[in-house]
Amino acid sequence: MKPVAFDYERPQDIAGALALAGRADVAVKFLAGGQSLGPMLNLRLAQPDLLVDLTGIAELKQVGETTDALEIGACITHADIEDGRVPDVTNGALAAVAHGIAYRAVRNRGTIGGSLAHADPAADWVTFLAAIGAGVVIRGSGGRRVVPVEEFMTGVFETVLAPNDLVTAIRIPRFSADARWGYYKACRKTGEFAYASAAVLHDPTRSVNRAVIGAVEARPIVLADAGELFGRRTGADIAASFVPQVAMRAMDTAGFKNPIEQKVHAVALRRAVEQACAR
Amino acid sequence: MTPLRLTVNGEHIAEPVEPRTHLADFLRDSLNLTATHLRCEQGVCGACTILVDGEPVRSCITYAVQYENAEIMTLEGLEHDPVMAALRRAFSAEHALQCGYCTPGMLVTSRDIVLRLPDADEARVRVELSGNLCRCTGYEGIVRAVGRVLAERRAGTLAVSAPQPRRIGPIGSRRAVATASPVPSAPAADRAASGRPAEAETELGLGGRQPNFEIRRSFVAARPPDEVWAFFGQIERVVPCLPGAALVGPADGERIQGRMTVKLGPITTDFSGEARLARDETQRRGTISGAGRDRLSGSRAAADVDYHLVPAEGGMTRVDIVVRALLAGALAQFGRSGIVDDLATRLTDMFAQNLERSLSGPTPEHGAAAPAPFKAGAMLRAVFAARLRSVINRIVGRPHE
Numbered sequence: 001m002k003p004v005a006f007d008y009e010r011p012q013d014i015a016g017a018l019a020l021a022g023r024a025d026v027a028v029k030f031l032a033g034g035q036s037l038g039p040m041l042n043l044r045l046a047q048p049d050l051l052v053d054l055t056g057i058a059e060l061k062q063v064g065e066t067t068d069a070l071e072i073g074a075c076i077t078h079a080d081i082e083d084g085r086v087p088d089v090t091n092g093a094l095a096a097v098a099h100g101i102a103y104r105a106v107r108n109r110g111t112i113g114g115s116l117a118h119a120d121p122a123a124d125w126v127t128f129l130a131a132i133g134a135g136v137v138i139r140g141s142g143g144r145r146v147v148p149v150e151e152f153m154t155g156v157f158e159t160v161l162a163p164n165d166l167v168t169a170i171r172i173p174r175f176s177a178d179a180r181w182g183y184y185k186a187c188r189k190t191g192e193f194a195y196a197s198a199a200v201l202h203d204p205t206r207s208v209n210r211a212v213i214g215a216v217e218a219r220p221i222v223l224a225d226a227g228e229l230f231g232r233r234t235g236a237d238i239a240a241s242f243v244p245q246v247a248m249r250a251m252d253t254a255g256f257k258n259p260i261e262q263k264v265h266a267v268a269l270r271r272a273v274e275q276a277c278a279r
Numbered sequence: 280m281t282p283l284r285l286t287v288n289g290e291h292i293a294e295p296v297e298p299r300t301h302l303a304d305f306l307r308d309s310l311n312l313t314a315t316h317l318r319c320e321q322g323v324c325g326a327c328t329i330l331v332d333g334e335p336v337r338s339c340i341t342y343a344v345q346y347e348n349a350e351i352m353t354l355e356g357l358e359h360d361p362v363m364a365a366l367r368r369a370f371s372a373e374h375a376l377q378c379g380y381c382t383p384g385m386l387v388t389s390r391d392i393v394l395r396l397p398d399a400d401e402a403r404v405r406v407e408l409s410g411n412l413c414r415c416t417g418y419e420g421i422v423r424a425v426g427r428v429l430a431e432r433r434a435g436t437l438a439v440s441a442p443q444p445r446r447i448g449p450i451g452s453r454r455a456v457a458t459a460s461p462v463p464s465a466p467a468a469d470r471a472a473s474g475r476p477a478e479a480e481t482e483l484g485l486g487g488r489q490p491n492f493e494i495r496r497s498f499v500a501a502r503p504p505d506e507v508w509a510f511f512g513q514i515e516r517v518v519p520c521l522p523g524a525a526l527v528g529p530a531d532g533e534r535i536q537g538r539m540t541v542k543l544g545p546i547t548t549d550f551s552g553e554a555r556l557a558r559d560e561t562q563r564r565g566t567i568s569g570a571g572r573d574r575l576s577g578s579r580a581a582a583d584v585d586y587h588l589v590p591a592e593g594g595m596t597r598v599d600i601v602v603r604a605l606l607a608g609a610l611a612q613f614g615r616s617g618i619v620d621d622l623a624t625r626l627t628d629m630f631a632q633n634l635e636r637s638l639s640g641p642t643p644e645h646g647a648a649a650p651a652p653f654k655a656g657a658m659l660r661a662v663f664a665a666r667l668r669s670v671i672n673r674i675v676g677r678p679h680e
Contacts, residue, residue, distance in 0.1 A: 002300075012454070035322060035340060039321035039323075042340065043576065044577065045575075045609055048545075051298065053344075055345070056456075077448060079334075079450075080447050102410065103411075104388070104407060108450040109336050109341060118544075156543060156622075157545065
């Protein structure tokens with residue numbers, strides 16, 4: 001199994017990467033850790049003319065910290081987050097989610113920015129980062145902009161990125177000390193892509209109460225105000241007030257209508273809420 | 280060819296490689312290091328797991344050119360590694376291999392567990408080994424062998440050196456340095472033209488084979504059955520209702536030739552094929568049996584599309600459609616079958632919707648215009664569902680899937 005022949009470039013900086021992506025004569029694809037694109041190339045499902053390897057760009061492997069957020073460079077790996085080589089501003093949430101992604105050998109290469117840009121609806125970051133209100137920092141011909149994760153993915157494998165836009169970092173909001181979070185995914189086998197997933201963040205100090213239903217073969221379904229999901233209660237026992245009908249209605253509205261899949265996803269959400277309460 | 284310098288098992292290597300050569304092929308074919316095994320070549324099975332900068336990675340889904348200046352270690356280089364020696368003894372004692380195909384990857388992953396997670400219990404060992412598949416299903420012995428070496432480590436009888444400080448970012452990646460640009464090769468269009476020609480499939484439709492998709496849809500057309508029956512007889516009006524599809528040349532009696540292009544993120548397909556039409560006037564039933572091949576990925580598809588017309592209230596016609604399809608090759612092998620299922624369902628929904636619109640509209644336009652590729656991923660399910668709702672509301676008979 002061999003991919004089609006392609007050219008390969010490893011630029012030193014973001015400007016170099018954007019210049020290569022701007023070439024109109026060839027089909028260009030950015031490559032980060034390559035853990036999703038590699039299989040597609042090997043199966044010849046993706047056939048670019050030029051791969052632009054982003055992993056040589058030092059700026060994409062940096063972390064920046066402010067009082068209310070952490071900016072994780074796009075080429076930082078799941079294993080970096082799992083092992084704590086990135087500061088923790090989420091009460092351990094990012095490390096726990098990173099630990100559950102695929103397998104260690106994959107996490108050693110796979111990157112947070114690459115995973116988002118690939119936009120597989122069943123991937124972990126797409127769902128969890130939407131739940132915590134993270135932002136995608138993008139550089140392109142139009143300068144620098146930040147897009148909320150929930151608006152970044154537009155469909156299966158599709159995002160708001162223009163052909164010469166590059167994800168440079170992910171902005172993670174800092175949780176309050178009493179924030180509670182939960183993330184549950186249903187997989188047939190450990191490490192596989194989920195067939196249902198859900199995430200919840202309950203951070204009363206910051207007045208954040210969000211829930212997300214993921215792995216819906218489309219953009220994740222976001223409940224930006226999840227209060228109704230718990231009958232407007234707050235605190236450590238919100239799981240007891242969980243109203244699955246609210247989740248069902250959100251799925252209906254999003255066009256995710258298969259009744260069996262709706263139930264499976266509602267159970268995933270309930271388990272995420274239970275996790276949040278147990279923390 | 281791109282020049283490449285890296286270290287393999289402590290030896291400096293400088294050798295030009297084609298960018299598309301994955302790391303495992305480079306090790307096996309150029310350096311003759313065949314202890315690294317290849318099986319799925321899509322990152323699922325773990326047989327090719329090796330060490331880069333001391334950490335396990337899949338060598339089949341990354342390319343050798345990505346590892347400029349990295350330190351690669353294969354089983355050949357780990358012969359005198361004390362942890363690997365202990366693992367070999369434990370694998371032997373616990374009968375942790377039968378055919379041995381998965382063993383190189385199992386050993387590399389096991390070494391990582393012993394070094395990184397000295398306190399791992401059996402459950403944790405199983406989770407950590409879940410990315411390595413044993414086709415003999417001999418997991419019991421493998422888990423025991425890892426447990427045995429972990430116990431040696433905890434008992435202090437196994438000497439382990441302190442871990443190296445680790446660079447942040449993808450393992451094996453270094454800071455890029457300026458290089459002269461290689462000569463750009465031909466763009467995709469030229470390359471595609473020199474690729475494998477589309478070949479006609481001899482067998483049209485499923486024949487006796489089992490489909491891997493079966494999707495049923497019904498809608499009511501605001502036209503009498505005679506008119507709807509006549510419409511389905513004009514294949515040049517039916518084919519454009521399928522998103523991304525077009526006829527190639529005029530219909531020739533009962534046989535047609537067509538093409539279908541679908542884009543899904545980085546995936547583009549360009550199917551060419553042939554179909555046979557069969558119609559039963561008395562039953563008002565028909566079947567379109569087709570087969571095609573994707574010029575780009577080499578995937579093959581075969582499908583039967585059945586339609587059945589039933590008189591409905593007010594002189595209208597209910598149209599029942601059953602699509603049964605069989606997909607083989609890369610598209611079917613690709614580990615995200617849910618996405619392909621979902622795509623097939625959406626294509627059928629849009630086919631039904633377009634048929635309904637063509638049948639109920641004033642005079643449906645048709646022509647031999649080139650098809651626009653169907654951009655599948657760009658369509659949000661919510662948007663699509665809203666548009667489809669009006670169709671669904673008019674449906675009679677059995678509920679939708």
